[in-house]
Amino acid sequence: MYITKCDICFKEVEYDNEISIGYLSPVPHYSICLKCAKPIVQFLQKHGLIEKD
Numbered sequence: 001m002y003i004t005k006c007d008i009c010f011k012e013v014e015y016d017n018e019i020s021i022g023y024l025s026p027v028p029h030y031s032i033c034l035k036c037a038k039p040i041v042q043f044l045q046k047h048g049l050i051e052k053d
């Protein structure tokens, strides 16, 4: 199974629970667990920067 680590809390994140941020901007790829990503995702959605189901 592919396991990566959250770049915020450094916990291991299963692939299904990972959110990748890197495609949004010319920054390196970041992997963030759903728990850490939630406020970020809400912010980005609020400003129409990403779409997520």
Ligand SMILES: [Zn+2]
Residues within 6 Å of the ligand: 006, 007, 008, 009, 010, 011, 032, 033, 034, 035, 036, 037
């Ligand atoms: Zn995290």
